Amino acid sequence: MSRLLTQIYLFEEIFAALQEAFPDAEFVVEDKPVDDTFLKLAPEKVRPAAELLIEKFDIYHLSTITGDDAGDGVRLLYHFWSSYGITLDTLLPYANLRIPTLTDLIPGAAFYEREIQEMLGVTFEGLATPGPMFLPDDWDGSFPLRRDSDKREAK
């Protein structure tokens, strides 16, 4: 029997547990193709929600973290996978591009957070950054994936 017996929770159960844990928070759920559900939440709720997913539902597989310059801020999408995709969707305003890191819970998030840090200028508090990751050593400090990166805004 090679398959590890992990229980697959329905998304409804997860949503119910989140609402119970954060009664005053507002969550917006959207179903997206191909097999994903997006859960919109405030930036400060991302880390507690990730803790809940890991501890209560054993959803530990973080596929990647997408950073997207949405026009009114930087949108971060944490794509989890557990037989279907669950994405935590949060928007950071330009004035405050800071969010706590997930690397103490999920060490595998390190490369994704470092990439967003250098491509979009988001600061992940608590993330160890031993140096540039993809950009060259002589890079001028601008953020390539920002919309206005042609103006070469410095950090």
Next chain:
Amino acid sequence: MKPRMLASTPNPLATLTHRIVQWARRKSPWILHFNSGGCNGCDIELLDLLTPRYDVERLGILKEASPRHADILLCTGPVTRQSRDRLLRIYEQMPAPKWVVSMGSCSCSGGVFQGGHNILGGVDQVLPVDMYIFGCPCRPEAIIDGLARLLEQIK
């Protein structure tokens, strides 16, 4: 009195040595491969040359590990800003006479990645190129043809 050898008198032994060395360079060029930022397509077609179907060792071509042993530098991939210095250093470490062959569309002109924020362009932005081999990726037959034409020029 012993007759003095004038500097302008041709030394037959030196000419013979020179001709043997030139013959060896043409008949058995040793290549060094450096990928300065490519997708690997051209690299695996180059490695295919060493395998039983194409087998360039019967033509005298050997893939070397160190720049100091190589005659021909085979470059694949566009030159990224990070790999530019290393490419120059490898070229400087190769002993003269040396030739540079630009393999694949990306190495010839930047290919499909032209305009990227980390791309300087083809190898000819950095080094003097002696032979361009096109293709995306270039077929092993094209590589052998390109190398054969280069060797004819060496004469």
Next chain:
Amino acid sequence: MSKITVPIGPQHPLLKEPLAFSLTLEGEHVIESAMRLGYVHRGIERLSQERTYVQNVHLFERVCGICSHIHTTTYCQGVEALLGLEVPPRGLYLRALLCELERIHSHLLWLGVQARNIGFDTIFMYAWRDREIVLDIMEDLSGGRVSHAVNIIGGVRIDLTPEHRDVILGQLDTLETQIETLLDVVENERSFQARTRNIGCLSLEQIRRYCVVGPVARASGLDMDLRRDAPTPPYDRLKFRVPVRYEGDAWARTMVRMLETVESVHLCRQILTTLPDGPTSVRAKRRVPPGEVVSRAEAPRGEVIYYIRSDGSDKPARVKVRTPTLTNLITLPDQLQNISMADVSVVLSGVDLCIACADR
């Protein structure tokens, strides 16, 4: 004992692609390692925002030359979901055929590189010679050995006659015999085992913490394969096994990849014998309605994930690519801890490095 630092720099006979390592050795053993990516960073995500959806198929094929088809498959799958297109079954079966052929070619390539790195040049030559059969099949199908350009948004651009199908089935029979020989060597040959057993061990706990994917994860006991767990047609109709081993070392990874290669040959046969009739593609509109999609697929190296956001024009607003090699690279410092310098080559090639995929 004194410490020395050995750079395994961007240009090294072990590495096909530039990647800078700096290993600190005490005596013969590695005590610290540092890695610098970025030599192959071409800024593909940024470039994709300036090109149309159709031009991006050509661009994403060149993220990596070894697993080019799976990148375009994942991308086209996502764009088709945004457009609301339903690809005809024959197109999906042909796409899967190329995916499996690509898996075979990638694993045979990897076996040759792994064997070369441990000094077993004979297996390198045999594996790459057998790989030529796969490249011939792919060339007859699509016109290209390495870059096939088979996927279009809406399906595939190739088709197959029954005679051609019989020729491919014959070639697959030859290939299967050769792969069985290679599997026998990997499983039973003592020198291969001596170089790969107990090297670069990763426990299941480490795999879960680092979110490792692909054969590296399956070699340590994690049973995750997106072809079975998130089956898109035709994988929901095909029967195949997912090999999983528990040793977690370089030998287990080799075994998992070779067993997967055998399974892929069976899958190719199933696809060819149950190929449905009909068209191979549908017409796709140039402008994609606004929306976002997360598309996943199982590449030879693991899970590849694409996030595509469209804003209603004919150019994507954001395409995010995460390739499996980037996930697996994070385990290298753990694997390189305390191993002998001679085993570094085995560890580096064991994770099936494709730095072009990781850097994009």
